[in-house]
Amino acid sequence: MFSSSIRRAWLCAAMLGALSVPLAAATGTPDAHHVDHPGPHFTLAEALARAQARHPLFASYRAQLQAADGRAVQAGVRPAPALNLTVENAFGTGEISGYSAAETTLGFSQLIERGGLRDRRIETAAAGRQQVATDADIARLDLRAEVARRFVHVLSDQAQLGITREATGLATSTLAEVERRVAAARVPLAERLRAQISLERARLAEEHAEHELLSSRRHLAAATGSMQADFGLAEGDLLRLPPVADFETLLAQVQATPDLLRFASETRLRESELRLAQARRTPGLTLGAGIRRLETSDDVGLIFSASMPLFGAPRERGNILESEARLAQVGPEREQAMLKAQARLYEIWQELNHARVEVEAQRERVVPAVEQALEQTRHAYQRGRYSLLELRDAQAEWASQRRRLIEAASEYHGYLIEIQRLTGAPAPGPAATASSQP
Template sequence: MRTLVHPCPGGFMFPLPISSRARTRLICAAMLLAYLPILDARAADAAPLDRTTAPITLVQVLQRAEAHHPLFASWRARERAAQARHLQAGLKPSPELGLTVENAFGTGALSGYTGAETTLSFSQLIERGGLLDRRVDRAAAERDLLIGAGEIARLDLRAEVARRFVHVLSDQAQLGITHQATVLAQETLDEVTRRVEAARAPLAERSRSRVSLERARLEEEHAEHELLSSRRHLAAAIGSMQADFGPAEGDLMTLPPVADFEVLLARLQAAPDVLRFASAARLRESELRLAQARRTAGLRLGAGLRRLENSDDLGLVFSASLPLFASSRERGNLAEAEAHIEQIGPDREQAMLLAQAQLYELYQELNHARLEVNTQRERVLPAVEEALEQTRFAYERGRYSLLELRNAQIEWATQHRLLIQAAAGFHGNLIEIQRLTGAPVPSPGVARAESSQP
């Protein structure tokens, strides 16, 4: 045994008769306690969670995203532009009014304006081969494809909002677990202090308990920072610069039923990501018909009135023009349009192969998460809580050591965190399945009070 003299954080000196091994642990504990004012100051600088604001549900954050996120306004503007292009494509070529002056300001008999011939003409391009209809069809197909792409972008954003909402729910639950772990560590320190004061436990146990308490507080502070960050990400997902909403309201532990894989696979066939290939095929087919129509050249007809200045006579003028070799000039456009049509089928098949594999993986992960949640709730957690209570009871009567009590408390917190992670994983996989199959409906577990929402 040696006597250790070490300064307290407040500046006092105290002698301790202590062994070499325990002395090392106490020095580490004293160093940690010396940094506590710095950690407390950093925690005070973090913005606290405003719990006075009314809780927010998943349906409400989705409504806010619809109303405020710039993506929705951007796609609405794009759709209006596509609609305008469709309107413009339906316009016929404008007639042309021309004025031609010939044989003026020359030499000899054609000097000045006396020998000039002035022609006022009117001409109109006559489009043949259904070119106008083909142009309108192409603009309509392009508009429909853009609308489909906009719907896919909206589905992606709604899924991202739902994922961020689940993340907030998970971080809220994790913060609750870390707070309970801090309470357990504080209760343990209180019990150890009573045992030390009653000379029933060594002084080192109180130091170890203090270290465990400070670690628990650090974990709680970290969990609060994680929650603040996830709330800010949720705010960004709904188009807000600030997390100006209350706690997320939902129940991660409610796991809704999911259809069989074959049913989900059938829904995948009608998902927007797959249907966009049908829109793309219509666009390519309209481009092919437009290229075919352009092979038939348009006919320009004109008529006018010509005045001869030297005789003051008037005469009618007629004109007609037809471009030559128009059919051969569209050969490359026709070949390109046909190649694009041939590309649609393989692209759709490739996308379906990837999508069904991803759907199967998500479905398996979903079922595993459900099994893990049920196992944790029904078998693991009751056993862990019973073991913690029994260990605490035995420790208070001197039959178990402090290390065994702390291990039981750590196991209790770890299993609760695993339960939260498994539940969050279930809802995350469910959101991905809903997004993949084109049905981004909030799960009842995440939005348990949504039926009253408009």
């Protein structure tokens, strides 16, 4: 017969119609010496906060923004003045041998930028910084979604481990029942061997589930920027399915995501690059002044100079054409991204609705039915009306359908996280219990 604690666990699950992870943590997933869960329970909000504080991605983008600030500062620097010293008619031959006929000029020159070139450089640098900031927002959303996905994976593996442990308990109690029947000479010895094989397989499945949980915890730790999974049992209710808006509402939200807003930033950057290239068509003017001393007469005079590059406009034609083409490219790229996003959103939205239907069917009809069938099969086996094979099949179906319930719930949360990522909303994840709700 089953132990009373195992039987109470099933009846509780059947009445609740759910396998919430906090319940599994309390009754069905006790810590084993193979899997360590140091510290208090760990919520999704805490995982996201840890990622924000520890993950090197944020430090990387802070450095990139500082570099962009440096480029903006540098763009505003005006051309430096130049100090020139020129010596002419010195150390030649004949009358200009030596230094007696030399003419020494000390001059000062300054490049005057025209056409608003400095303003265009500053504008381009500012647009580039905005592009980096938008990329940082996109990376932040990607990381938050990754943390949420990894958190759901840990919740799922915790629940799966709880199911395998319950399956091991069922196999243990079945072996005990078979041994009693063998001792009473009611069944052959071969039936005990079959029960022992089932128990060994259950233990192997439990060990595999432990390894899966260890791996998923390590992946979650990496997503939060940690080398070690130094957090407690993940806490959340996989079977609590948050509602989702209708497709048209979600599609409208996609328009305001950083992924789409990035094209607006890129448009500003390309426009500023075009204006900068156009400003460079206007050549700068270099003005100079200085003092010249003639050694032969020991006289001093002032000199003035002005210079300007020729054919400046034609020389910038290629840069202007390139900037115009890159600006024209942004619009089609945005349309292409929007087409992909709306198609992907619709696909995920449909899959999410299907996952909800499956979760509800598994939770409300399938799992209660297999639990009832297993209990009836167990009673029939004890009375000799069913064989061990039929009992093992009922136990396997019971475990399979409970696992499928967890898988379907995990798929729902995975699709929901993808929708939240596409619409730019914070990653929701499974709700925590009331005591740890963020």
